[in-house]
Amino acid sequence: MIKEAIINGDIDNIEGIVKGALDSGTAPDDVLGEMIAGMEIVGEKFEKKEYYVPETLLSAHTMQKGLDLLRPLLPYKKSDKRGLIIIGTVEGDVHDIGKNLVAMFEEGAGFEVHNLGRDVATSEFVAKARELRPDIVGLSAMMSTSMEKMGEVIEEFKKEGLRENVLFIIGGAAPTEEFAREIGADGYAEDAAKAVRLCEKLMSERR
Amino acid sequence: MNSKKRFSIAMDMDTPDGIPVAPMVNVPHASRVLGVKPWEYVTDNKLYVKGQIMAQQKYGYDWIFNHQPIQGITADEKKAMTRDKDYVIIPTELGPKIKIPLLGGPAVKEPALKDYSQLDELAMPDLDKPGRMEPLEELLKQTGESVYICSKIQAPFHYAAEWMRGMSDFMLDMLMRPADVHRLLDFMADVAIETGKKQIDIGTHGIMMEDPSAASQVISPEHYREFAYPYEKKVCRALNKYGGDVIIHICGDTTKILEDLAKTGAKCLSVDEHVNLADAMERVGNKVSLFGNVSVGTLFEGSEKQIKDNVKNCIDDAGHKGYIVSSSCGLHSGTPFENIHRMVKAAREFGI
Numbered sequence A: 001m002i003k004e005a006i007i008n009g010d011i012d013n014i015e016g017i018v019k020g021a022l023d024s025g026t027a028p029d030d031v032l033g034e035m036i037a038g039m040e041i042v043g044e045k046f047e048k049k050e051y052y053v054p055e056t057l058l059s060a061h062t063m064q065k066g067l068d069l070l071r072p073l074l075p076y077k078k079s080d081k082r083g084l085i086i087i088g089t090v091e092g093d094v095h096d097i098g099k100n101l102v103a104m105f106e107e108g109a110g111f112e113v114h115n116l117g118r119d120v121a122t123s124e125f126v127a128k129a130r131e132l133r134p135d136i137v138g139l140s141a142m143m144s145t146s147m148e149k150m151g152e153v154i155e156e157f158k159k160e161g162l163r164e165n166v167l168f169i170i171g172g173a174a175p176t177e178e179f180a181r182e183i184g185a186d187g188y189a190e191d192a193a194k195a196v197r198l199c200e201k202l203m204s205e206r207r
Numbered sequence B: 001m002n003s004k005k006r007f008s009i010a011m012d013m014d015t016p017d018g019i020p021v022a023p024m025v026n027v028p029h030a031s032r033v034l035g036v037k038p039w040e041y042v043t044d045n046k047l048y049v050k051g052q053i054m055a056q057q058k059y060g061y062d063w064i065f066n067h068q069p070i071q072g073i074t075a076d077e078k079k080a081m082t083r084d085k086d087y088v089i090i091p092t093e094l095g096p097k098i099k100i101p102l103l104g105g106p107a108v109k110e111p112a113l114k115d116y117s118q119l120d121e122l123a124m125p126d127l128d129k130p131g132r133m134e135p136l137e138e139l140l141k142q143t144g145e146s147v148y149i150c151s152k153i154q155a156p157f158h159y160a161a162e163w164m165r166g167m168s169d170f171m172l173d174m175l176m177r178p179a180d181v182h183r184l185l186d187f188m189a190d191v192a193i194e195t196g197k198k199q200i201d202i203g204t205h206g207i208m209m210e211d212p213s214a215a216s217q218v219i220s221p222e223h224y225r226e227f228a229y230p231y232e233k234k235v236c237r238a239l240n241k242y243g244g245d246v247i248i249h250i251c252g253d254t255t256k257i258l259e260d261l262a263k264t265g266a267k268c269l270s271v272d273e274h275v276n277l278a279d280a281m282e283r284v285g286n287k288v289s290l291f292g293n294v295s296v297g298t299l300f301e302g303s304e305k306q307i308k309d310n311v312k313n314c315i316d317d318a319g320h321k322g323y324i325v326s327s328s329c330g331l332h333s334g335t336p337f338e339n340i341h342r343m344v345k346a347a348r349e350f351g352i
């Protein structure tokens, strides 16, 4: 039921459904598991072009609404378990649809996410990293021109002595796996579902 | 045959003396041709006109793309604009704030509608404000005899999604409050129609209506038919009736919605490199002319041979009838001048 509600983006009823499940004795962790399973299917549907951006966003928002109910009941603070991510589209680039999906998927998977928005200046990434001490910094770029900024951000982190503390992941229509290696990023993912898996892998390697 | 004639014949689905060539020379490129910063070019109607004419003369292509989304800048907007070291921000008449960076083109910094109740307060922009239509008037005066002048309007769907509401919120609104969305789209259609009519009154030769947010990377063909198509059609039909010719441009994949686009009343479709021109010609070439789709990526960083081959492939696919060689989208900032020369040269060589 919970899984279906996520897949169908049943945002009006998700709270009732989650409450019902908890009342009938389902463990909060299992409810979360159901929601994540639902979101995985949404990711697949998006890849297969059964879902487009509106449907996918609606599912992600449904998940978020369910999570709001669930969070106080989970035995851990989400940031303890999964890690903290800051994510933004690099300077000069206003494409944010895909980046927003990634942010919501990561949040759905239990990460704490700070979405810095689009057209984010390199200095802003640095300032936020100082302030929030993220585990992961996500950079999005959709154009061959703005893609160059990704390398610049990583270089700036090095200069500021912050590079060792964070993992960089990149994505968007322009960059590739190879480009990620070239600029010294820690990972690349081609869509939101893969971005979640990537972050999970990076975090487990880190421990 | 002059450029204007050549372009018009191709628009009319016929075969001119050679295939017209019309790259989408936008803010980043034209300002570089002129040697000024993008924001200087956007915020000075005289510089804007000078840049467009200089670029057309430099490369010798067949049109001028009067591409400003809000038309010319007015004295009020100039006064209200704020400047930072690296960019300027201009509040536009309907509310959205646009940002013009050091490199690159204008983009929406802050959409206008936090809430749909604000919709009732929106008034039709005053198109008679001094300066608003100055670029078009000047372009027509200076080159309108010989070059095809095509002016931009924003399609209702794109204007509503990216400018008025913000894309991610708007995508959810489509599913959660479709009635409000249609109300907004109706208003944006009126804005597009009034703007287009004004351009026609002044004498524009053609109108390019841009709807990139309706691309199939973003919304499904079903949603396109529900939220974008009816308004594209409304605008095209109103402008047709008023004597205007419309090109619809969508950067992004439109393969699945070509037949719909061809039914809007547009005379020509500008397609991105995701669309195969041979396939498009076969499917809709009897209804509309086609415009496109030399890769902006290749124009940015391709070799001389790659550019030549890309132009040749486009022509081989589209044929000589009812076809205009263009870029797949607006040119990237930093696209080398030489590459546009190469594109024009190849179009002249293979377009005969």
Ligand code: B12
Binding pocket: A053, A087, A092, A093, A094, A095, A096, A097, A098, A099, A101, A102, A138, A139, A140, A141, A142, A143, A144, A145, A169, A170, A171, A172, A173, A174, A188, A189, A190, A191, A192, A193, A195, B026, B104, B105, B106, B107, B162, B167, B168, B212, B213, B215, B217, B218, B251, B252, B253, B272, B273, B296, B297, B328, B329, B330, B331, B332
């Ligand atoms: C919609 C769109 C727009 C909208 C954007 C609205 C918005 N609010 O985002 C508007 C109309 C504003 C726009 C403007 C422009 N655009 Co545009 N746009 C597109 C389009 C059609 C779809 C992009 C999209 O949203 N896709 C759907 C999402 C869900 O997919 P996605 O973004 O790829 O994201 C997924 C993955 O990439 C990944 N991902 C994304 N970010 C991240 C981050 C991390 C960390 C990770 C791990 C993964 C990840 O996960 C996401 C979800 O699965 C693309 C076409 C294309 N091929 O992508 C062109 C495209 C990106 N645009 C392009 C261009 C050129 C422009 C303009 C310069 C056009 C112009 N001439 O003015 C301007 C640039 C403005 C600017 N300064 O940024 C080009 C870029 C070409 C290039 N190689 O450089 C493209 C490719 C179209 C083309 N001609 O080929 N555009």
